[in-house]
Amino acid sequence: MDERVEVTLNINGEEYQLEIGKRWTLLYVLRDVLNLTGTKYGCGTGDCGACKVLIDGEPVNSCTYLATRAQGKEVITIEGLSKDGRLTPVQQAFVETGAIQCGFCTPGMVITATALLRRNPNPTREEIIAALDNNLCRCTGYVKIIEAIELAARRMRGEA
Amino acid sequence: MAERQYEELKEFEKQLEARGLKYVGRPRPNREAILKVTGKAVYVDDLRLPNMLHAKLLLSPHAHARIVSIDTSEAEKIRGVRAIVHYFNSPHNVFNSAMRFYGDNSPFDMPETEYIFDEYVRFVGDRVAAVAADDPFIAEEAVKRIKVEYELLPAVFDVDQALAEGAPLANPHGVDGTNVCGGWLAYGSHSEEEVLKAIDEADYVFEDTFELSKVHHGYLEPVCHVAYYSPDGKLTIWTSGQNVFCFRSVIAQALGLPHSKVRVIKMIVGGAFGGKLEVLHEPVVGLLSMRTGRPVKLRLTRKEVFLSTRSRHSGKVTVRTGVDKDGRIRGQYIRSLMNTGAYAGSGPNTVGAQSGKTFLLYDAPYMFYRGAAVYTNIPPAGAMRGYGTPQIMLPRETHIDRICREMGWDPVEFRLKNVLRPFQNNCLGQNVHNARIADCIRAGMEAFRWYERRRAAEATHGQRVRRGVGMGLAVHGAGWYPVYQDLTTVTIRLHDDGTAVLLTGTHDLGTGARTILAQIAAEILTIDPDLIEVIEADTDVTPLDLGAQASRTTYIGGNATILAARQLREQLLDEASRMLKVSIDRLELDDGFVVVRDNPSQCVSIADIVASAQRGSTGMPQRELIATATFESRTAIESYAADFCEVEVDTETYQVRVLDFLAVHNSGRVINPLLFEGQVHGGIHMGLGYALSEEMIIDPQTGEVKNPNFKKYRMFKAADMPPSIRVITVEEPEEAGPFGGKSIGECASDGVAGAVVNAVSHALGVELRRVPLTPEYLRSVVEASRRS
Numbered sequence: 001m002d003e004r005v006e007v008t009l010n011i012n013g014e015e016y017q018l019e020i021g022k023r024w025t026l027l028y029v030l031r032d033v034l035n036l037t038g039t040k041y042g043c044g045t046g047d048c049g050a051c052k053v054l055i056d057g058e059p060v061n062s063c064t065y066l067a068t069r070a071q072g073k074e075v076i077t078i079e080g081l082s083k084d085g086r087l088t089p090v091q092q093a094f095v096e097t098g099a100i101q102c103g104f105c106t107p108g109m110v111i112t113a114t115a116l117l118r119r120n121p122n123p124t125r126e127e128i129i130a131a132l133d134n135n136l137c138r139c140t141g142y143v144k145i146i147e148a149i150e151l152a153a154r155r156m157r158g159e160a
Numbered sequence: 161m162a163e164r165q166y167e168e169l170k171e172f173e174k175q176l177e178a179r180g181l182k183y184v185g186r187p188r189p190n191r192e193a194i195l196k197v198t199g200k201a202v203y204v205d206d207l208r209l210p211n212m213l214h215a216k217l218l219l220s221p222h223a224h225a226r227i228v229s230i231d232t233s234e235a236e237k238i239r240g241v242r243a244i245v246h247y248f249n250s251p252h253n254v255f256n257s258a259m260r261f262y263g264d265n266s267p268f269d270m271p272e273t274e275y276i277f278d279e280y281v282r283f284v285g286d287r288v289a290a291v292a293a294d295d296p297f298i299a300e301e302a303v304k305r306i307k308v309e310y311e312l313l314p315a316v317f318d319v320d321q322a323l324a325e326g327a328p329l330a331n332p333h334g335v336d337g338t339n340v341c342g343g344w345l346a347y348g349s350h351s352e353e354e355v356l357k358a359i360d361e362a363d364y365v366f367e368d369t370f371e372l373s374k375v376h377h378g379y380l381e382p383v384c385h386v387a388y389y390s391p392d393g394k395l396t397i398w399t400s401g402q403n404v405f406c407f408r409s410v411i412a413q414a415l416g417l418p419h420s421k422v423r424v425i426k427m428i429v430g431g432a433f434g435g436k437l438e439v440l441h442e443p444v445v446g447l448l449s450m451r452t453g454r455p456v457k458l459r460l461t462r463k464e465v466f467l468s469t470r471s472r473h474s475g476k477v478t479v480r481t482g483v484d485k486d487g488r489i490r491g492q493y494i495r496s497l498m499n500t501g502a503y504a505g506s507g508p509n510t511v512g513a514q515s516g517k518t519f520l521l522y523d524a525p526y527m528f529y530r531g532a533a534v535y536t537n538i539p540p541a542g543a544m545r546g547y548g549t550p551q552i553m554l555p556r557e558t559h560i561d562r563i564c565r566e567m568g569w570d571p572v573e574f575r576l577k578n579v580l581r582p583f584q585n586n587c588l589g590q591n592v593h594n595a596r597i598a599d600c601i602r603a604g605m606e607a608f609r610w611y612e613r614r615r616a617a618e619a620t621h622g623q624r625v626r627r628g629v630g631m632g633l634a635v636h637g638a639g640w641y642p643v644y645q646d647l648t649t650v651t652i653r654l655h656d657d658g659t660a661v662l663l664t665g666t667h668d669l670g671t672g673a674r675t676i677l678a679q680i681a682a683e684i685l686t687i688d689p690d691l692i693e694v695i696e697a698d699t700d701v702t703p704l705d706l707g708a709q710a711s712r713t714t715y716i717g718g719n720a721t722i723l724a725a726r727q728l729r730e731q732l733l734d735e736a737s738r739m740l741k742v743s744i745d746r747l748e749l750d751d752g753f754v755v756v757r758d759n760p761s762q763c764v765s766i767a768d769i770v771a772s773a774q775r776g777s778t779g780m781p782q783r784e785l786i787a788t789a790t791f792e793s794r795t796a797i798e799s800y801a802a803d804f805c806e807v808e809v810d811t812e813t814y815q816v817r818v819l820d821f822l823a824v825h826n827s828g829r830v831i832n833p834l835l836f837e838g839q840v841h842g843g844i845h846m847g848l849g850y851a852l853s854e855e856m857i858i859d860p861q862t863g864e865v866k867n868p869n870f871k872k873y874r875m876f877k878a879a880d881m882p883p884s885i886r887v888i889t890v891e892e893p894e895e896a897g898p899f900g901g902k903s904i905g906e907c908a909s910d911g912v913a914g915a916v917v918n919a920v921s922h923a924l925g926v927e928l929r930r931v932p933l934t935p936e937y938l939r940s941v942v943e944a945s946r947r948s
Contacts, residue, residue, distance in 0.1 A: 002297060021297070037206035038199015040430070042380045043462040047870035050380055078199030087197065095193040098834040101842065102670025103196030104380040104430030110197060132878040136870060138378050138431050139670055141841035142878040143885055 007071050011036070012080030026062040026070050027051045030077060038078035038107050042136070049135030052108035053077045059115040061134070078107035081114060090114050093152035094145070101139035109135050113149045121157055125150070166794070169719070172726055173899055176683060183679040183689055184899045187834035191675045191690070192428060192668075204384040204400045204427045209455035212386070213242055215448055216299035217441065217458070218289040218306050219468055220281035223537040223863030224315035224330065227279055227308060230289060235302040240294035243451040244302070247277040247288075250447060255413045257439040258506035258542065260406045260644070260706060268342050269512070271504040273333045276414050276443045281310075282331060282502035283537050284864040285467030287441070292448040292456050315537035317863045319475055319497040322534045330535040331502060341500050341533040342508030345515055348528030349587035352493075355528035359491035362482025366563050370555035371930040373855040374474035374499070377544055378875050381430020382465050387445040388455040395446050396423045400430065402437040402667050403707025404697045414443035415450070422446075426697035432669045433846070434543030435470055437709050438505055466868030470542030471856055473498040473510055473533070477555040482526075487569055489578050491526030494518050494552065500533035501540035507533030510541070512643065513710075514548025519588050520635045520798055521597065523580045527587050537863050539856075543709060545846060549636055549910045554850075554931065557632040557914030562927055570614075571631055571918065572605050579633070582892075593797055596826035597633060599890045600802035604631070604824040607888055608804040617806065617922065627808050627819070628923025632914025634801040638903035639712035639793045646712065646793040649703030650720040652681060652692075652728050654785040656774060658752055658767030659691040662724075665705025666717040667697045671905060672835035673713045677721045679832060680898055684725035685732075686749045687766065703788065711903030714831060716793055718898030723789035731785050735769045738778035795896040799907040800826040803847075803915040805882070809923045811942070814935035816852055816920055818882040825907065826890040829900035840887045840908045847912020849876050855932050 002021035009016045011034065020029055030036045030053070039062060042050030046064040053062045054076040081088050087095065090113045100106050109132070116123060116131040123131070128149050129142075137145060154160035195201040232244045254272045256265060264270050277287055289306055293299035314328035321327060322339040335343050348355050359365055386398040395417060401407055404424040412422045429436065441458055448456040460468065475498040482491040496514060500507030515529040546553075564571045579597045580586055604610070610629070617627035640646040651663040662681055668674040674694040682689040695702060705717070729749055736754035737744045740762060748757050755763040769785070776782035804822040809815070823840050830836045853874040857866040867873045893900025913931060920938070921928050926945045930937065 031206075035208060036199075037202070037208075040203075040380075041205065041382065041459070043870050045462065045869050045871065048380060048462075082198055087194070091197040094197050095189050098187070098189055098838050100190055100193040100196050101672070101838055102380065102429060102431040103190075103192060103201055104203065104670075106196045107199045129878045136378075136380065136875055136877065138380055138433070138845070138875065139842045140838055141845035141876075141885065142881055143841040144838060146878065 005068060007068055009067070009070055009075065010073065011075045012077060020067055022068065024067050026053070026065045026067045029067040030062060036077050036079055040104055040107060042104065049108040049112065050105050052111040054111055054115055057115060057118060059112045078110060081110065088114065089155045090117065090152040093148040093155065097144045097148040097151060099140060099144040099148040105135060105137045109137065109145055113152065117153055117156060121153060123153060169722060170895060173722065181683060183682045184831055185829060188675055188679060188689065188832055189834065190672045191678065201428050203381055203430050204386055204398050205459050207386050207398055209386065209388060212455040212457055213292040213294065213452060214296040214299050215290055215292045215445055215456050215458040216296065216303045217287055217464065217468065218303045219464065220284060220286040220288050222281060222310055222312060223284050224313040225281050225310035226313060227281065227288065228311050229309045231307040234305040234307070235291065238298055238302050238305070240298040241291060241302045242454070243292045243448050245277065245290050245444065245447050245451065247279055250277050251416055253414050253416055255410050256504060257410055258509065259410050260403070262409055269508055271333050271342055273331055273504045276447060283539050284862065285539050286502065287444065287468070290444045290448060292452055315863055317536050317538055317858055317860065319499050319534045319536070322536045330537045333504065334535055339535040341504050341535050344530060344532045345511050346530040349526055352528050352530065355491050355493055355526045358526035359480055359482030359493060362490040363485045364483045364567060365480070366559065366566070367478065367480040368555065368559045368562060368929065369476060369478040370558065372475050372477065372551050372554070373931050374471050374541065374858065375850055375854045376466060376471045376856055376873065377433040377435035379431030379433060379435055382460045382462055383436065383440050383469055384459040385442045385445045386455060386457045387449040389446065389449040389453065394421050394423065395450065396425065397442050397446060398425045398427055399442055400436055401426055402432050402669060402709060404699050405665060405704055406707055407439050407442060408699045410439040411443050411446055415446055423700045426667055429669045433545045434547065437543040437707065438470055440469055462870065463868040466856065466865050466873065467539060470505065470540055472544035473500060473541040473548065473551060475499045475551060477551060479556050479559040481559065481563060483563055483567065487567065487574055487577050489522055489524040492522065492524050493528045496531035496551065498531065498533045498548065498551065499536050499538065499541060501536055501538045503540045505540050505542045507541065510543070510548040514552050517549045517635055518552055519586050519590070520592060521580065521633060522578050523584065523586065525587055538858050539865065546906050546910045547710070549634070549906065550850065550913060553632065553634045553910050554913045554917065557911065558917050558921065558928065561630065561918045561921060572601060572610055575633060576601055594892050594894045595798055595800055596890045596892050597800040597802065600800055600824040600826050603888055603890060604802045604804045604822055607886070608822045613806060621925065624812060625808055625810050626923040627806060628919040628921065629806045630915050630918030630922050631802060631804045632911045632918055634907055634911030635798050636711055636903060636907035636910055638715040638797050638799065640710055641793040641796050646706065646716060647790055648705040648716045648720045649788060649790040650717070650724040651703055651786065651788040652724045654728060654766065654770045656767060656770045658687065658765055658770065660685060660687055661693040661695060662721065663695050663702045664717060665697055665702045666713050667708035669708055671839060672832060673708070673717065675835060676714055676831050677717055680718050680721045681725045684722065684729055686751050711906045714901055715797065715897055715903055716791055718831070718901060720789055720791035722898055723791055724787045727787035727789055728785060731787065732766060732769050735773045735778060736764050738780070739764050739769065739772055797894050797896050797902050799902045799904060801907050801911045803911045805915045805919050807916065807919040807923060809920060814938040816933060818848060818916065820884045821882045822886045822888065824888045824890065825904065826892065827904045827907065828894035828897045828902035829891050830889055831899065831901050836904055837887050839904045841885060843908025844885060844912050845876055845881065847909045848916060850931060851913035851916035852932050
């Protein structure tokens with residue numbers, strides 16, 4: 001139904017040669033072609049952030065991002081963050097502080113937090129809150145998510 | 161549960177407490193946290209079954225119409241379309257999507273008004289047809305090509321229109337030819353006339369009517385179902401739901417299958433809050449799988465979630481109160497009209513639940529509740545965190561503040577004078593057990609520096625940006641007792657390496673139910689909670705449960721876990737006694753071993769005991785160490801909350817900012833403080849949105865939801881939350897609860913909006929009679945008050 005195109009995508013450090021629909025979103029390709037289901041569909045309109053992935057280090061809503069645009073870029077999904085089964089400091093802090101309830105916003109939150117701390121290792125509380133502007137959570141009131149990001153930042157700076 | 165069994169259980173808990181609790185009362189992260197934080201948790205939409213088809217619904221564009229004809233010929237021509245179902249080719253078995261147990265279909269409580277597909281559509285978003293196709297794009301295209309001829313019918317959208325003389329019937333099942341769903345519920349301490357007379361005879365009489373908005377749960381995981389009808393005639397449904405045994409009944413009834421041929425499996429749930437308590441589109445997916453013999457998945461878009469699922473009842477609530485000069489409430493009368501939308505669902509039951517909460521907070525000798533659910537042509541309302549309770553707490557708490565303003569009472573002092581005290585009987589003669597609401601108010605007043613901050617806020621009232629300080633109260637139960645049966649069964653099995661598996665029909669919605677049950681079992685069996693697997697909510701695998709609703713999980717599930725673990729402990733001690741040749745009364749479980757109390761070096765591990773029992777080594781028959789226990793609730797226990805907040809209102813833009821929020825909760829003993837706090841934080845988030853920003857806006861002409869997306873349906877973002885949020889607990893144990901615990905899930909949210917509206921009223925010096933408090937509404941109220 002949709003015109004097909006060949007693309008080469010770099011996802012979590014691996015190259016994939018795929019034939020995909022021209023109008024398929026990156027989210028659809030991740031979830032339904034590559035079975036990388038850690039990235040979630042929450043709204044489809046770029047308003048909730050559950051589908052966030054890193055594209056060249058920037059957090060991007062993959063539900064409104066055409067997969068063809070990701071060619072030549074480095075895409076990191078939630079599955080690509082932890083290495084050798086070890087949690088990243090951001091992931092570890094989310095677990096410990098109780099920032100995870102239903103968990104559906106969690107992959108997007110972790111992606112956003114990871115990008116923030118790479119860019120700004122010592123964010124103020126206001127900067128953390130500003131970074132979460134495009135991530136919705138319905139369970140936690142964001143309280144423990146903000147605490148988790150603060151804890152991860154301290155640990156990554158070697159302060160905790 | 162027999163009286164004796166109950167007493168033994170409580171005695172047993174006391175013995176454990178005397179020993180010192182190791183897991184109960186300690187913070188512990190949600191046991192699914194690592195799976196979730198790495199993206200490995202499998203939600204329904206993450207299921208991948210061989211040859212799975214994708215479904216799409218055709219939803220009604222009209223608020224009320226009869227379907228004259230459906231032409232699917234163009235849709236069928238598309239390659240990859242495998243089945244199309246609609247009114248003219250599907251079974252017509254009536255059901256109620258909120259039915260909880262077999263035979264639960266009384267026309268008063270649970271009227272049966274729904275079909276998989278009906279001849280009529282009754283709201284914009286009602287189901288017309290569904291397609292199963294090889295991929296979601298084909299399914300979507302096919303849906304567009306279905307041609308439907310409608311005969312349009314008149315419609316009503318709000319309760320006033322619906323109850324007007326000669327109003328069109330939104331649904332034909334209303335009582336006595338009206339739009340009243342189920343019937344009026346009316347009861348109180350005395351007759352209606354006596355209560356109204358007592359109010360009128362009081363020194364002061366106040367009456368307010370409050371308009372309540374329709375809000376959505378806003379769970380982040382859109383509704384998703386997978387069905388597979390296998391060649392042996394068995395239908396399996398994987399769903400993101402809160403009540404698998406209820407779902408089994410409804411799905412079986414809708415499709416005409418015996419219960420043994422339907423299996424419902426709950427997957428990890430991405431938020432529910434009541435919105436996944438009723439069967440949604442599961443029967444449609446089941447039907448499509450039966451037609452195709454292939455697995456079928458339906459995942460709604462966010463827009464479809466807003467249009468075609470459930471939401472909180474909007475409506476109108478009037479509170480009339482008589483108060484004497486000394487500040488005592490003499491009588492109170494509440495009239496509630498809940499807009500239940502196009503189908504009954506849990507409408508009448510929500511009214512019933514809300515009526516109960518009316519009597520459990522204030523100590524007035526005369527009280528009466530009269531309420532009804534009302535059919536309209538808008539998306540059906542259903543359960544949502546509070547189940548009718550916020551719609552009582554919010555109007556009444558703002559009404560109480562108005563009484564305080566007019567009579568010159570401080571809101572804290574007036575409430576302290578009038579709330580129910582521990583172990584008091586209310587006006588219906590019900591005992592409220594260890595109801596610590598007065599303690600919550602006092603603790604909050606102190607922690608919030610109530611008087612000082614009220615005065616400081618009042619000092620800003622001549623300025624452009626004004627501050628206000630307010631409070632609100634709430635009460636919520638734990639379980640259904642004494643309204644319906646309320647039971648759950650837990651099975652625990654011990655493995656021969658000393659670990660265990662706990663099988664429960666309880667549903668974890670991300671709330672941490674599995675974590676808490678493992679903590680409770682671990683406390684008794686002295687096995688590390690991480691070594692107790694918890695398998696939940698699968699109708700063919702786990703014992704019966706009645707769903708994650710009514711804030712019942714910790715209370716009912718926790719007590720069943722204690723009973724089962726205690727039986728298993730007895731089996732362990734019995735076998736160990738034979739192995740060690742020591743009498744049982746000298747044995748104790750300690751950290752994975754049975755030890756001889758007066759000679760701790762003499763011990764045997766749980767692993768060895770299990771192995772011994774399985775081999776029959778001590779001369780007993782070979783056996784598995786396994787225990788199953790059912791807990792039956794015989795006590796209504798209530799949780800209480802006093803919420804305090806400070807707001808800032810800009811009197812040019814009428815933007816409200818919440819500066820500080822304090823929630824004081826009496827939930828008995830807290831089993832897991834980390835998860836408990838998380839529940840309260842989330843409850844505050846939801847209550848703030850209810851008060852200030854969230855509303856499903858219904859087009860008054862078409863009945864359509866005008867803002868079915870997260871851009872226009874405004875849930876609070878991180879930046880909208882108060883910079884300071886605190887949670888305090890009053891942990892007086894409740895005897896009937898597991899280790900003294902009560903509920904938190906719904907009480908976390910019930911009182912929040914009342915506190916916020918009262919704070920904004922304090923800032924602006926006006927009476928507020930609706931939510932959400934949009935800038936436009938606030939401006940109109942302030943300008944109207946200036947004119948008068």
